[in-house]
Amino acid sequence: MNNNNRTPYAKVIKLQKELAKKVITRDDFDSNVEFICGVDVSYRKKIAYCSAVIINKENFDIIETVSSKTGIKNPYIPGLFILRESAPILQTLRLITRPFQLLLVDGHGVLHPRRCGLACYVGIDTNIPTIGVAKSLLCGGVQSDNFVTHKGEILGYALKSNENSKKVAYVSVGHKIGLLTSIELVKSITKINQYIPEPLRVADKLSKELDDK
DNA sequence: GCGACAG
């Protein structure tokens, strides 16, 4: 193998660095948040099963669910998650017919080595206010106040279902929303004794139930 | 150079 074949991801890394400059990390939406969409992907064999769920912020009612199957075209590489999950997610979001004001993605936003995780990529592509929610840390460390910093920057927040829970949801800005607003909105859409916000929890369950029969 | 590493 020569050098050209050894680093096939240089272009994606460059794209992430460019997109990182376009991420809006403050609240930038006028309508009140009434409906929130969550999108998640599961895998079986060589197929990616993706589901998106829209939930009413006030009563947690499920407003709409859509799903899609996509062939896996790229491997999972830490830091380059967009390579594997962005296509299935963007395709599934196109199937939605009901309006929603906020998008939750199963992966980090700016809490990323290059400040451009999957949630930023999807948020910029769709131009929808987006929050990244991940179940584990890719970079950075949790401070005593539960905020997560990386190289001196406050980029995320470790949200626990309760004080003595080991389960943590790492929240970070995806696009067009501030970190503090992100934290409050994620908290508001997460059920008691649960650490994954409803839209994502339901989308995860649905994607795993999809069958290719 | 070494270890870590979203799903």
Next chain:
DNA sequence: ATCTTGTCGC
């Protein structure tokens, strides 16, 4: 993420 049985704990 997925592949997987029984098992520990509230």
